[in-house]
Amino acid sequence: MTEGVEPPGEMPLFPIRGCILPPGEHLPLNVFEPRYLNMVDDAMNGDRHIAMIQPCEGGTREVPALERIGTAGRIVSHSETEDGRYLIVLEGVMRFRLVEEVDRKTPYRMGRADYRGFEHDLDTEALDSETDREGFLSVLKDFFELTGIESDWDSIERAPLSAVVDKVAMVAPFDAGAKQSLLEARTRAKRTERMTAFMTGAIKAAGQGGEA
Numbered sequence: 001m002t003e004g005v006e007p008p009g010e011m012p013l014f015p016i017r018g019c020i021l022p023p024g025e026h027l028p029l030n031v032f033e034p035r036y037l038n039m040v041d042d043a044m045n046g047d048r049h050i051a052m053i054q055p056c057e058g059g060t061r062e063v064p065a066l067e068r069i070g071t072a073g074r075i076v077s078h079s080e081t082e083d084g085r086y087l088i089v090l091e092g093v094m095r096f097r098l099v100e101e102v103d104r105k106t107p108y109r110m111g112r113a114d115y116r117g118f119e120h121d122l123d124t125e126a127l128d129s130e131t132d133r134e135g136f137l138s139v140l141k142d143f144f145e146l147t148g149i150e151s152d153w154d155s156i157e158r159a160p161l162s163a164v165v166d167k168v169a170m171v172a173p174f175d176a177g178a179k180q181s182l183l184e185a186r187t188r189a190k191r192t193e194r195m196t197a198f199m200t201g202a203i204k205a206a207g208q209g210g211e212a
Helices: 034-044 133-147 153-158 161-171 176-184 188-211
Strands: 010-015 026-031 049-053 055-059 064-066 069-080 086-102 110-114
Touching: 010 034, 010 064, 010 086, 026 034, 034 049, 034 069, 034 086, 049 086, 049 110, 069 176, 133 153, 133 161, 133 188, 161 176, 161 188, 176 188
Parallel strands: 010 049
Antiparallel strands: 010 110, 026 086, 049 069, 055 064, 069 086, 086 110
16 A cells, blocks of 8 residues: 555545445556546546445436445556546555535535544554464355356465455455445454355355256
């Protein structure tokens, strides 16, 4: 994570269903809608921060309701394609609670963030030494086989378990509600516990379906 970076009190909101950004992880984004191109321009001319947050039930098609917890991300890579799209990479800085939306006369939505309770996101947090690494990886391997996710298993086995957990939380085909639950887990140990339960449930459901 970028050292010395403090997320702002107000940020542009980038609502994408099924997309989460755990602190410390990197999220590549292909930006093409005019309002979000404008958002990236403004972020690049300012502090480079954009908030990733999931839409939820409620609101309208154009202005959906939003989850209360998202992640402040900082643009660490930016390029423009020949057809006018932006390819950016966001680095997760810190989770926040959305206090309210604010009207700043921009084509994109803006929100006020409360970071209280998430201060530990700024620390390098390893998984508890009692976490069953081998047990988790065994379930993960079965889940990858079930869902057809291709992976470099040698690299996974060498990587810190905390990094594996956060990356899987981002890319695995969990529904939006499950992903939000993973994002909101207070610690990575709790996130690992929840993810194991989600994967085990999917594996059991597939087995029961196969027996029918």
